[in-house]
Amino acid sequence: MILDGIGSPDDLRELSGAELAELADELRTAIVDAVSRVGGHLGSNLGAVELTIALHRVFDSPNDRLVWDTGHQAYVHKMLTGRRDFSTLRQAGGLSGYPSREESDHDIVENSHASTALSWASGLARGQMARPPDDRNRVIAVVGDGALTGGMAYEALNNLGHHQLPAIIVLNDNGRSYAETVSRLSGRVADLRTDPRYRGMRDRWDVILARAPRIERVRNAAIEGVKSVVSEAPALQSFVEALGVRYLGPYDGHDIEGLERALWQAARLNTPVLVHVLTQKGKGYEPAETDRVMKLHDTSAFDIVTGRKPSSGRRWTQVFTDHLLDLADAYPELVGITAAMPGSTGLLPLAARDPDRVLDVGIAEQHAVTSAAGLANAGRLPIVAVYSTFFARAFDQANLDVGLHNEHVVFVLDRAGITGDDGPSHHGILDMALGLRIAAMSVLAPSHEEDLKALLSAAVAMDGPVLIRFPKGTVTTAADLDLDGSPPPEGLDARCLRQGADACILAVGDRARAALAAADLLAEDDIEVAVWDVRSVRPADPAMLDAASASPLVVTVENGVVGGGAGSELADRLTERAGVRHAPPILRLGVPATYLPHGKPDHILSEIGLDAPGIAAATRKVLADDR
DSSP: OOGGGOSSGGGGGGOOHHHHHHHHHHHHHHHHHHHHHHOEEOHHHHHTHHHHHHHHHHSOTTTSEEEESSSTTOHHHHHHTTOOOOTTTTSTTSOOSSOOTTTOTTOOSOSOOTTOHHHHHHHHHHHHHTSOGGGOOOEEEEEEGGGGGSHHHHHHHHHHHHHTOOOEEEEEEOSBSSSBOOOHHHHHHHHHHHOHHHHHHHHHHHHHHHTOTTOHHHHHHHHHHHHHHHOOTHHHHHHHHHTTOEEEEEEETTOHHHHHHHHHHHHHOSSOEEEEEEOOTTTTOHHHHTOTTTTTOEEOSOOTTTOOOOOOOOBHHHHHHHHHHHHHHHOTTEEEEESSOTTTTTOHHHHHHOGGGEEEOOSOHHHHHHHHHHHHHTTOEEEEEEEHHHHGGGHHIIIIIIITTTOOOEEEEESOBOOOTTOTTTOBOSHHHHHTTSTTOEEEOOOSHHHHHHHHHHHHHSSSOEEEEOOSSBOOOTGGGTOTTOOOOSTTOOEEEEOOSSEEEEEOTTHHHHHHHHHHHHHTTTOOEEEEEOOEEESOOHHHHHHHHTSSOEEEEEEEESTTSHHHHHHHHHHHHHOTTTOOOEEEEEEOSSOOOOSOHHHHHHHTTOSHHHHHHHHHHHHHHTO
């Protein structure tokens, strides 16, 4: 195999055109095989194979600074920079699913979120300007068209153009982010991608001019002429050039030779330049090509023949989706809002039933939140559904646009807590600490399926901003908590799951099940602890606080950052209620203030002491120290 002989990008430069085509096939096979076994980002990487080969043949990484926006399109980059073994992808101690400085000098930016690469490129290019001209390295940012729906990307484009910073922006345009790209600009570019006159004429020119390869300038002129005649793609060109950024393209993103010519042309320019590349997400693997919704964007392990994933049980997201449909029937004013992830956050069924009641704003969380404030003020009931990790991007808007004005916006945060495979940038551990900094925010954390439904119903009926969070994965059931047949408490009341006089555990959200198991372990040592399912962190249930105040020790447990999180909030309320002198000692257990690597959630939770043995050990130690 040719791939076996690629130890670094230097090895690519010795390959012929035929060998490069064979290498592209081998890379696609290797990616599909690896992701089918362990899960990962598939469609975006299959579409970037030829582009990545061309980038590494033209530029001298790591001397030239190559930045991947979001990083989920960098699998080929990893394979071409000495990391061919993907058997440990996203496994504890194995390869990260994103660029990682710990893995390679070729990785400049860690697990970035979307729309950030152009700002990185701006800073890197400005930093190069302080060096002598002969000692400057080139800066290349590879961004998806979805990234251009984020405001930060536009801010960076403006600054790159205004200061004429020499950076190369490679726009990997496949028409999608997680979902179809939400952008009028991308829509105009799509006119070019699909216009039969352009595609047909370009195909005919390719056949004719392939027989006369020396008339390269004629070919390029002809293609440029076709574009100008049949397309309004100059919408993108006009936009970026109005900002002072040169535009080249569009180019076939699966033509390595043509891509290399375009990249060399861009490299000769000492200005900011955007190279527009058209690719097909999921290329070369039929199940990904034909997946209309996600293009197998981020997937768990799957059957390589069919592309289908094995059933993994009912998920938290599905519970939210089903109940949202019921709530939409009861509240005609309800509208769902998401940031480029309607499928992942469970809004597609509502969108399919009533398209006008779901708004996808693109990768623009800040805009999503402030527009939700406006919708609420106009009498609508906005449900902002995003991953927990992305809520941090819109904290200022949640605080000052929603919170300050006490607008009734319900934030539904999926993938809260330790998420596992995607590593430090995607763990959803900050949302409670951030939400609790917003004075008007109510913060809810269901522990199981029926509780999520009950708290969602309560949230939409409340006033002011409400945050409700739930974890990734298979939903916990009432049976898991020994609650069969027991309905959720009224409103926001907490629930006492177990009685005990030696200590009181206040368990937040998905930690209720672990807390009950910890109580069983402690009972083996004749330590009887009460366990409360908190349900509502703010406002906290007075009955729960009263019961906890009478305990010799209170232990708060949360799947979120411990500093300023739910434990801090509950400790403050206990102190207020019992008084400083009479408040019991409080042990707060949660996620430490560090960047946790990727790995399975259960493994990480065990490592940081948030599983049943960890909770039991920490409680036992404090009780022993106090004796």
